[in-house]
Amino acid sequence: MEQPKAKTNIYDVAERAGVSIKTVSRVVNNEPNVRANTREKVQTAIEELGYMPSAAARELTGKGSRVIGLLYENSEDFSYTNKILTAALNACEEEGYTLVLRPFTLPNPRLAESVKQLKENARVEGIIVLPPLADHKALRKQLKEMAMPVALIAPKTAPKDAICVRCTDEQASYDLACFVIDRGHQRIGFIKGHPDHSASAERFAGYLRALKERKIELDEQLIMQGYFDYESGKAAAKELLSLPSPPTAIIASNDDMAAGTLFEARELGLGVPHQLSITGFDDTALASHLWPPLTTVKQPITEMTTAATRGLIQRLQGDEPLVLEPFNCKIVVRDSTT
Amino acid sequence: MEQPKAKTNIYDVAERAGVSIKTVSRVVNNEPNVRANTREKVQTAIEELGYMPSAAARELTGKGSRVIGLLYENSEDFSYTNKILTAALNACEEEGYTLVLRPFTLPNPRLAESVKQLKENARVEGIIVLPPLADHKALRKQLKEMAMPVALIAPKTAPKDAICVRCTDEQASYDLACFVIDRGHQRIGFIKGHPDHSASAERFAGYLRALKERKIELDEQLIMQGYFDYESGKAAAKELLSLPSPPTAIIASNDDMAAGTLFEARELGLGVPHQLSITGFDDTALASHLWPPLTTVKQPITEMTTAATRGLIQRLQGDEPLVLEPFNCKIVVRDSTT
């Protein structure tokens, strides 16, 4: 497998295989009437050069574009990811760009391959990466190798050759913890987020800073590891609440885990917020639909995403790669806290 | 504005305007050095012919593709729309197609324009339409005019020139109502869904059939109009529960409205399920995250969407437009019903 300097085209393959471009075309499109022997030679050349046909050229010759659309009504109550999608989609439309989505389930061995395909097949020129993928080492390496312009949303480490947007997670978490402390709580449980998300560490740091400044001694027992999903929040809450001296408030690193905590409190017959205060993070639809509705933190997701998308597009057009300031979060007080 | 028979290209415009194709190109790309007079002539010709430049050809000449990617981790707990997106995205990837998303907020005066742009700009060859857009008259007309191959998800009326997928909503709703009746309930409230969604009527019909077969007299007071959102469910529940003789069970036409109902029950101090049984529809993440978790109906969304997408792609490739049977739903019993 060689490292193709410039993009290889059908001529390169034809030359290497010692056949005409038409024959290469036939092999690529699985057409009949190619000797097995020849087919193999061509296939080898393709592999060696890492050749991928140009979708644009194909389309131009009358083949379809292999693009299909999906129309849907944009409802209000979207989850975190959805808010990002919508914002990015809108920003792209305004700039005359087309956005192609690619969801992954981690761990994913075919990740590199899939990203490469995204470039060749779907013709993407730049890529926006959401957490926790934004910090995925293999992915970042792959993107760099492909010299793919990148915009990272809330990454832990921000390479300077990428557009990055962040928000003041640490400060928001600090503010939230102070808010809880000011309501008279002293034993405050904390459920950490998924360790792969940069936000997790930031939010935890804010909690720690608040305790320190308000002179509350840190009790390791009150710190739980969660993974941003409902079940992990539930499990963590169960453990916290069965402590000999349980917390009177629990700060969960996102709304899903807060929902799990709320569920667990119910199971144990604890009244919220009177016997237990609970807070979330992200202000998803869930937060306002639970009973009682959750006190949480609202990130300016739409603004962040729009900025990242615009930034990426600007770079693609050769403009200055502007540096983005962190965006401010805001506490949303509801009824899950005393 | 003429009706272009075949796709107009830059030559048509040049001829009509009496200039060279290069000049047309200059106008289209807002390049300098074109006399105002000339520019106008060209612009007029473009309008009259409804010309839109070919993105594929542009890309081939070295301009970028104007496509950017967005990578995200595929989490489990997705809403209804998200499940559809993910399934469609996956089906497309498997078939070597690229899926382009376009969210709308209704009502939208620029809908037709946006769809046209989707065709020209994003080069889509076929379109999948989700409810309630699947029944949007103006949209359907526009798509038909453009001769755009279409796949409709859960439409009310199914034109035979479109791929359509449906599921057994009526039967599922009937089964659910019977389930509730069999638990001893006689006064069962029903919160209807958004009138624009085909599913709303189907679900209501199932409820009616169950009452009839079980010889329970229909009480109009127990029927409420909702709109599939949390707030409308809450409002409907409030009204139902303040009736002189309130229902002992409420069937909401989706999970969001069931969540609103649950909230309202809490506000009124009613125990769920002992004093009030509640059911939802769709089996979204919300349903299992609430307390108590909701009894609801699970649609095979992934299967439906995959079938629709595959069907559309088959048609695009000139194969037989297969007819799809309705998909079966399944009741998921949880703790919100006695």
Added chain:
DNA sequence: GTATTAAATGACAGCGTTGTCATAACGCAT
């Protein structure tokens, strides 16, 4: 009015592929 310069316009190649049609090689029966 003519020379000089700048602005406006056009002719043409090239982008990477596939379709058409011509040509070359093969397989087989004579």
Added chain:
DNA sequence: ATGCGTTATGACAACGCTGTCATTTAATAC
């Protein structure tokens, strides 16, 4: 070997646009 019908291969135009560079036209100065 010879001829014939396949099967395999290649040459070349076409797809619709933009870049380069040549040419025409207008504007300005003398």
